[in-house]
Amino acid sequence: MSPTFKPLKIGKIEIDFPVVLGALAGYSDLSYRLICRSFSAPYCTTEAMLDHQMLLENKLRRKLIKLDDADHPVAGQIMGNDPAVMAQAAAALREMGFDVIDLNFACPVSKVVSKKRGGFMMGQPDRALEIVRAVLRRIPDRPVTLKLRRALHESDETYEDFWKIARGAFDAGVAGICVHARSVDQKHGGRADWEFLSRVKSDFPDRTILGSGDVHTAADALRMIRQTGVDGVIAARGAIGNPWIFRQVRDIAAGREPCQPDIDEQRELIARHFQLACEIYGPRRGLKIMRNFGIHYSRMHPHPAKVRMACVNIKTENDWTALMTTYYADRDSGHHPYG
Numbered sequence: 001m002s003p004t005f006k007p008l009k010i011g012k013i014e015i016d017f018p019v020v021l022g023a024l025a026g027y028s029d030l031s032y033r034l035i036c037r038s039f040s041a042p043y044c045t046t047e048a049m050l051d052h053q054m055l056l057e058n059k060l061r062r063k064l065i066k067l068d069d070a071d072h073p074v075a076g077q078i079m080g081n082d083p084a085v086m087a088q089a090a091a092a093l094r095e096m097g098f099d100v101i102d103l104n105f106a107c108p109v110s111k112v113v114s115k116k117r118g119g120f121m122m123g124q125p126d127r128a129l130e131i132v133r134a135v136l137r138r139i140p141d142r143p144v145t146l147k148l149r150r151a152l153h154e155s156d157e158t159y160e161d162f163w164k165i166a167r168g169a170f171d172a173g174v175a176g177i178c179v180h181a182r183s184v185d186q187k188h189g190g191r192a193d194w195e196f197l198s199r200v201k202s203d204f205p206d207r208t209i210l211g212s213g214d215v216h217t218a219a220d221a222l223r224m225i226r227q228t229g230v231d232g233v234i235a236a237r238g239a240i241g242n243p244w245i246f247r248q249v250r251d252i253a254a255g256r257e258p259c260q261p262d263i264d265e266q267r268e269l270i271a272r273h274f275q276l277a278c279e280i281y282g283p284r285r286g287l288k289i290m291r292n293f294g295i296h297y298s299r300m301h302p303h304p305a306k307v308r309m310a311c312v313n314i315k316t317e318n319d320w321t322a323l324m325t326t327y328y329a330d331r332d333s334g335h336h337p338y339g
């Protein structure tokens, strides 16, 4: 590995490469985490889960909380606004086997923010820190990290609340923060402010800082580390449908040409993902998951628009099989109209 790209440390956990899979609602589920691991993703985070749901033994919790021996180290992400409930949820995740507990103070989705959760906390530093302290008291033996945005509003020029949360959290003992360099207002639009990441890292030179925002390719991930000095980077939208990104970052860091999957590799991977999703969630939900992912995998295909349209129209497993046969057929089968 090039000296610029050092392993990442979260508490006592050492992660051998500093580009990891971020939390992605609807995407960073166990099936996709295992797919990304097979391309050497060294660390993954679940999607954000509501704190109180972690305390109920029900179907939704069983669906969200799926772990596998091959899926470590892994962070479980929770969001909420009551320190006591967040602390209980963190303890529940520790019992289930999560290696790191990540607190989400970043989610910009209106129905989350209006319920005073997620990104809402970026404007409530005192409350946010109460939550942090309650969680740390409850699980002193497990690393706790935060997902933050650079500010709540676009107009927050001083970012005062950000610094208050970040400083208070490090003083309280969090193991690291991941900063999405957009404001909550920005949601996922506009540009991420990488300059802000540089400032965060220079303010906390000895702390673990992960950066997030506008990492579309493997080259972007490594550029963020070089340009801003952050200790690690999360691949988010850039990783949806491109698990190869985790191999590509290692290729580039080692001075090799980054691998580009051909149609045979794409077929093999998509088939494996389909099988995993069906094994983990059953055939109905597995098919739904793959329809969603298929749309993203289509970006790699020589005819993305056609594959995307075929994915959108999938209703049955037969539709799926027909799509695979039409667009991802094995060259050796002699049927390869689109490869």
Ligand SMILES: Cc1cc2nc3c(=O)[nH]c(=O)nc-3n(C[C@H](O)[C@H](O)[C@H](O)COP(=O)(O)O)c2cc1C
Pocket (backbone or CB within 6 Å): 022, 023, 024, 025, 026, 046, 047, 048, 077, 104, 106, 107, 147, 180, 188, 192, 212, 213, 214, 215, 216, 234, 235, 236, 237, 238
């Ligand atoms: C579909 C989608 C779902 C997301 N879900 C979560 C989530 O559950 N928890 C979280 O902390 N961030 C979530 N994020 C934010 C990403 O982790 C990441 O910070 C953001 O997309 C910025 O990175 P990017 O511009 O490289 O995609 C989500 C983003 C997207 C696009």
